[in-house]
Amino acid sequence: MSKHTSGSQRRQAPRLTPHPGEPSHGPLTGEELQLAVRNHSMPLEALRNDITPPGLHYLLDHFDIPFIDAEHWHLRIGGAVQRSLELSLRALRKAPSISVPVTLECAGNGRSLLRPRPLSQPWMLEAVGTATWTGVPLAYLLSQAGVEDDAVEVVFTGADTGIQGGVRQQYARSLPVSEALRPDVVLAYRMNGAELPTQHGYPLRLVVPGWYGMASVKWLSSIKVVTKPFDGFQQQIAYRYQQDAEDAGTPVTWIKVRSLMVPPGIPDFFTRRRILPAGPVMLMGRAWSGEGAVQRVDVGIDGKWAPAHLEHPAAPFAWCAWTMPWVADPGEHELSCRATDASGAVQPLEQVWNYQGMGNNVVQRIKVTVE
Numbered sequence: 420m421s422k423h424t425s426g427s428q429r430r431q432a433p434r435l436t437p438h439p440g441e442p443s444h445g446p447l448t449g450e451e452l453q454l455a456v457r458n459h460s461m462p463l464e465a466l467r468n469d470i471t472p473p474g475l476h477y478l479l480d481h482f483d484i485p486f487i488d489a490e491h492w493h494l495r496i497g498g499a500v501q502r503s504l505e506l507s508l509r510a511l512r513k514a515p516s517i518s519v520p521v522t523l524e525c526a527g528n529g530r531s532l533l534r535p536r537p538l539s540q541p542w543m544l545e546a547v548g549t550a551t552w553t554g555v556p557l558a559y560l561l562s563q564a565g566v567e568d569d570a571v572e573v574v575f576t577g578a579d580t581g582i583q584g585g586v587r588q589q590y591a592r593s594l595p596v597s598e599a600l601r602p603d604v605v606l607a608y609r610m611n612g613a614e615l616p617t618q619h620g621y622p623l624r625l626v627v628p629g630w631y632g633m634a635s636v637k638w639l640s641s642i643k644v645v646t647k648p649f650d651g652f653q654q655q656i657a658y659r660y661q662q663d664a665e666d667a668g669t670p671v672t673w674i675k676v677r678s679l680m681v682p683p684g685i686p687d688f689f690t691r692r693r694i695l696p697a698g699p700v701m702l703m704g705r706a707w708s709g710e711g712a713v714q715r716v717d718v719g720i721d722g723k724w725a726p727a728h729l730e731h732p733a734a735p736f737a738w739c740a741w742t743m744p745w746v747a748d749p750g751e752h753e754l755s756c757r758a759t760d761a762s763g764a765v766q767p768l769e770q771v772w773n774y775q776g777m778g779n780n781v782v783q784r785i786k787v788t789v790e
């Protein structure tokens with residue numbers, strides 16, 4: 420009954436994408452290609468680095484990258500607070516700072532592996548990266564402003580504007596007050612020790628360790644403490660696990676457990692198929708989860724699983740390295756990896772489909788030819 424009611428309300432709601440139809444069984448569309456050349460993923464060989472080198476971290480911008488003159492830019496903090504604040508970049512740089520290594524992953528990572536294929540940014544496996552973010556703890560600024568007792572959420576609005584699902588909007592997302600007050604949530608003006616790159620949110624972005632990337636609002640212009648749950652497009656329509664366009668669904672929040680492997684050997688240019696000489700090889704990769712520390716990674720060789728050696732992460736929400744020696748014998752092989760986290764969650768061997776293609780953490784499978 421309640422499902423039916425919310426269903427008929429949703430029918431009026433704007434669609435996620437401008438595409439009139441349902442997800443596609445067909446070949447990649449021109450619109451997907453257009454998004455894919457604007458937004459890029461992290462080449463899997465970059466999994467070798469603890470911290471993803473500049474330019475290799477994945478990138479996801481919904482609209483245009485705004486052109487911001489940092490000299491005249493200010494961050495406004497207002498709403499249900501005792502004192503509204505307006506801070507220049509210079510003032511923010513003088514405030515107490517922290518540096519946090521964080522693995523960010525787009526909630527749509529793996530979307531294009533689903534059948535039928537949800538039409539949006541067509542990620543394969545690699546919409547992930549780990550950076551060290553330096554800036555002011557959000558909790559510090561919120562305590563300076565004084566959050567009112569009836570506050571429920573904090574809304575973060577970026578300077579980028581566009582239209583999605585027919586709705587004109589500035590990119591905006593909220594966090595529950597309890598999450599916003601976590602000591603590791605940072606308003607970052609540096610990435611990997613250098614000035615925050617334009618495409619990653621210059622002059623200031625939010626970074627929410629453990630949450631899928633959509634929570635980490637870039638090009639921040641304002642922070643507003645609110646006393647009712649935020650109903651913006653990116654909160655209520657986008658980023659939901661839903662079965663179809665009419666399903667209200669559930670919100671996407673924490674990163675699900677996942678592991679990836681550096682494809683061993685060398686690639687064929689066009690097919691990316693791997694070619695490897697026979698003999699010993701050290702397989703390696705990374706694993707992460709926002710729902711609990713990674714507890715184990717199993718590596719599958721032709722469907723036979725064995726536990727990998729796991730290293731400690733640099734921080735609670737940074738990925739950890741895993742390794743597994745393998746003696747490759749000539750022939751065709753399939754390699755895979757599968758992580759388990761402290762919540763008991765384990766990567767699925769087959770993914771359950773959802774309408775927006777969110778949170779696909781299916782195990783990676785790599786075909787290799789050993790010569």
Ligand SMILES: Nc1nc2c(c(=O)[nH]1)N[C@H]1C(S)=C(S)[C@@H](COP(=O)(O)O)O[C@H]1N2
Pocket residue numbers: 476477478479480481482523524525526576577578579590618619620631632633634635636637638
């Ligand atoms: N203002 C703004 N913030 C944003 C976005 C955006 O389009 N606009 N994209 C979000 C999404 S969906 C992701 S996955 C991350 C990507 O961060 P990155 O490009 O620094 O990797 O930024 C988030 N913050």
Ligand SMILES: [Mo]
Pocket residue numbers: 479524525526527632633
């Ligand atoms: Mo994303």
